[in-house]
Amino acid sequence: MAKVSVRFFARYAELAGCDWSAITVSTPATVNDVIARVREVFPGTQAIPSRPLAALNHRHVKLDASVNEGDEVALLPPFSGG
């Protein structure tokens, strides 16, 4: 098992009802597995697209990236900076 931090931002934080949570997943695990667990724990996040943008430890990653104990996974709405 691995405990990871999950961060939510902007609209996704509103859907989750929080901007941070700790999630435990069975290992080996990917970002996709973390997202699947998030959808179970926070039903509001089922409105998030099935393949959202994601970051792992502050870097853009694909959803099949491996996650490990202590990692930080972020689910990112489409960007609108600038």
Add this chain to the structure above:
Amino acid sequence: MMHLTRHPLSIADLLAEVQSSERGGTCVFLGTVRNDADITSIDYSAYEAMADEEIERILAETHERWPEGRVTLQHRLGLIPAGDASIAIAAAAPHREQAFASCRYVIEEVKKRLPIWKKELHADGTATWVDPSGQPVVEGLRDR
């Protein structure tokens, strides 16, 4: 200089970071909050730790592409009134072609890669999250 700030942007501070007597061309880009559709202000939020690191990566890539130039940027966060700048980029290089090209590269990468979001606040008290195409995705009452 911090790349993310909650204060009005200072072009003079950005220019001081990039200009020198070897760099004959300087280009400044400003992104400004428009007053479309009765927008009174935009509330910018960010995944700040990642945005800081991503800005450093973009600037490092820019330096690799245009090693004789210097580029920097600041993005403002928080509530920004219509008419104020939300982003400022300054690029200086020996010649104008590199200055324009490197400035353009930075704003395009910022748009694609920086985890920053905006919520438009309207005169009637409603608020709207904005997606990259400029379309509203969620509407609700202003939360501040």
